[in-house]
Amino acid sequence: MIHDNNGISTSMLTKDYNNGYRALDSLNLNVQPGDIYGFLGPNGAGKTTTIRLLCGLLSPSSGVGRVGGFDIRKENLKVRNIIGLLPEGSGFYLWMNAVEYLIYFASLYKIDRNVAMKRIDDLLEKVGLAYKQFVPIGYYSRGMKQRLGLARAILNDPKILFLDEPTLGLDPKGQQDILNFLLKLNKEKNITIFFSSHALREVAVLANRIGIINYGKFVAEGTLNELRYLAGNVSKIKIIISDSNDIDVLKILSSLPFNIEIENYIKKDSIDVIISDFTDEQLNILIDTLRGFHININEIVKLDMNLEDIFFNLTKSRKQKNEFNEGICLESRNINWRAN
Amino acid sequence: MTTIIFVLNATNYFILSYAITQPVNHDLINSSNMLKITLKSSSEFHGIAGQYMKIAGEITNLSPNTMDGGIAYISIVDITEKIPVDLEDWSVEKGLYIPNFLPSQTLPLEWNIRLVKAGNYAVDILFNTEGQFSSPPVASSKIQLEVLPKFNLNPNNVLPIAFGVPGILIGIFGVLNYIRGRKMGIYN
Amino acid sequence: MQIYKHEIYGNFYSWRGGLWIIVASLIFSLVAYLLLTDKELSLLDQGEMLYTLGQIIIALGIVIAAITASSSISGEIESGTFENILLVPIKFRIIAIEKVLSVITMWGILYLVCIPYLIVLSNGTNFAIPSVFYVGIFGTILVTGISLLSISLSIFLTSSKNSVMTAIMIVLILLAPSLFFGSSLKKTDFGIILENVNPASHAINSLDSVLVDNEITLKQQNIHLAAVSIFMVSCIFVFLYCTRNFELKVMK
8 A cells, every 4th residue: 555645556446336337346556656657448448437436536336545645435525635637528618718717726726816827827838728818618629628628637736647538539749749748747746647548659658657457357557568578578570571563472471381460561562571479480481482582671670569469468359459449540451371 | 224234245245234124025026117227327438448437326116015135236248349248357346235125215326347448338237136037137228338448658667677677687798798708809 | 605606607608697587587578568558467456467477587587497407517517517526625515505506696686687577566556575575585495495406306317408307397397286277276175285285386375465465474474485495495405415425427
C-alpha cells in the first residue's frame, strides 16, 4: 500500500453493477508518485469503470482503493480535492465562454477569485485557447473543447490527473499537442498522470508504466521492456524486397520451409517480409533464395516487439486486434506459408 | 296585518311568508281567471351589457276568496337566437314564493336583473299556482328588452399591464442578451 | 451557492428560463384582457376572474417547475456535464438542493410577474391582498413539492425524456380534477376522495373559497394549507431518499 500523497493503489478492487455484470474483478494496481501510467485495454475492458472508481464517481462493490493517500470510499471528498479528471466525451455548457466556464469551476473548488483569474489566464494560454476565451463554447471545435476540458481538469492544481481517452477523436496534430502538454505537465509539476486508452501508439509514447486490463481483469503491469519480457520478448526481422514483373515472388516465398508474414504488399513495387522469432539459418535461406531469383533486397530491419504484439501475446486474443488498429492504421495480411 | 320575511335558502329562492291573521279558505278557484299580473316597469327597455335593471310588477287576487299561492318568476326569451335564456348569470333571485292570496289582495313583485349579453329579448312575469295542474300559468304582458353590447377597450386600465409587463420583460432579457453577446463577440 | 447562481444565469443567458417567463406573461396578459373585456366573461364577478387567473398562475408555475426540475440532472447527465460537477468537493445532496432552489427562484420571478395582473384584476375590490397572498403561498408550496419530486425523478430515471414525461404525467394527474372534471363529477364519492387527497385541488379550492366565497382568513383555509404542506413534506422525504448517494453509471 502506498501512503505517499500522489500515488494510487488498489487491492482487490471489484465493481459489480446491479444487473450482475462484473465490470472490474479484483484489481490490484500500483501507481508510483510522478508516474505517467497508461491503462490499456479494449472497449469494455473496464478502463472507465476503474477511473470512475478511483475518482469516487462509483463506489466499489469490494476491495480497497487509495488515491493520494485517501480512501476512495471513506474519504471521497478529500480525494476529489486533489484530483483532476478529463472524462471521455466530456460535455460543456455551450452558452458559457471559456473564462466563465473556468471561473465557475474555480468557484466550485473554492479557489480565491484573484488566484483563479491568474490561473485561468495562464491555463488558457498554455492550452492555446487564449485567443478564443470569450467565444461561446458552443462554437468550439472538438479539439478546442478537449483542451478546455484539460484546462478545467488541472484548474485546481491537482496532484493526480486522470484522463479517459484524452486524444479520442482528435486529429494527429491535436493528439500530439495533448501528449506534449501532458509530458510537460508531468515534468514541471511532478503530477501523477493516470490515463486510459486503447490507442497503443499514444500509450507507448507517453507512459513510463503500463497496465493492461481485459474483461475487467488485470493482465499485466510494468514498463514497456518489462512487459516485453513478460510477453516472451519475441523479436522480429523485416526484409523489404522488390516485387517483380516476371516472376511470382509470392509463390517463391511460399516455398520457404518456415513461417513468414507478408505486409504492405504493393504489386510490382515492394513487399515486406516478416519473420518472427527468426534464426540466422532462416535468414540465410531467405536471402539465398531471393538472390537465386535475382530479387532485390531493399532493406533489412530488426523489430522489437511492439505494444500491440505485447498486448496480444499477454491476452492471447487475436480477434481483438481490429479494435486496436483504429489509431494505428495497420493494414496487414497475415499469411502463414509452410513448405510441403 | 302582514309581515314579509325574506329567507335565502340553498336553492336561492326567496320565500315570502306572511303572518296570517285570518283563516285560509281553501276553495279551489281557477287561478288564470282570478289572478292578474300587472307590469309596473316600462314595456320597453334599452340597456347596455353589464347594466342592472329592475323588473317590477304586481299580482292581484281578483276574487272575493282566498286563493292558493304559488311561484312567481320571470322568463326571458332571446328573440334573435330564438331560445330561452338561462337566468343563472342574469338574476340572483329566480322565483318568489307566495303561500296564498287574501281576497282582493295585491302583492308587489320585483326582480333585479343584470343585462349579461347583448341582444333582443322578451321578458314576462309568470305565476304558477300550486296544485292547479290543469290551469295555465298567469302571465303579464311582455317587456321588450334591447341590450346593446358593451365596448370597453381598457377596462380597469388593464392595457398598460397587458402590454407593459411582457414588453418590459422582453426588453430586459433582450438587453442582457445583447450585452452578453457583445462581450462574447457574437454581435460585433 | 455557486451551482444555484450558475443555474439561474444558465436559465436566463441561454434564454430557456427567460422564454418561459415571457410566454407566461403573455398568457397572463391575454387572460387578464379577455377576462376584463370579453362580452361574456367580463360580466363575471371580479372574484371569479381572480380565481380563474389564480388557477392559471399556479398551474403554469407547477408545469414550468416540473419540466425544469425533471430535466435538471438527467439533462446534465445526457449532455456529459454532470460528471464534471460530481468531481468537485461538494456533496451530491447539496448540488441537488441548489438545483431545487433555482427552480423555486424561477417560480419566484413568475410570481412577481403575475402580481400586477392580480392587482389590476382586483381593482375596486378588497381582493388584491388576499389574491396575491394566497396565490403566493399555495403556489410556492406546490412548486417546492413538485420541484423536489421532479428532481428525484431526474435522479432515479437519469433519462431526460423519461423524467420529463413522467413529471408531466404527475402534474396532469394533479391538475386533472380541477381543470377537467365537471362539478357533477366532483360531487361523486370518487370525486370527493380525489379532491381531498389532491394537493392541487386543495390549492384551487382554497382560491375559490377565498376569492369567490370571501373566506379570506388563514383559519378558514387551514385544511387546504395543511393538505398542501403534507404533500410538500412527503416530497421532501422522497428527495432525501433519492439524494443519499449517487453513482454515475458507465454509459458504454
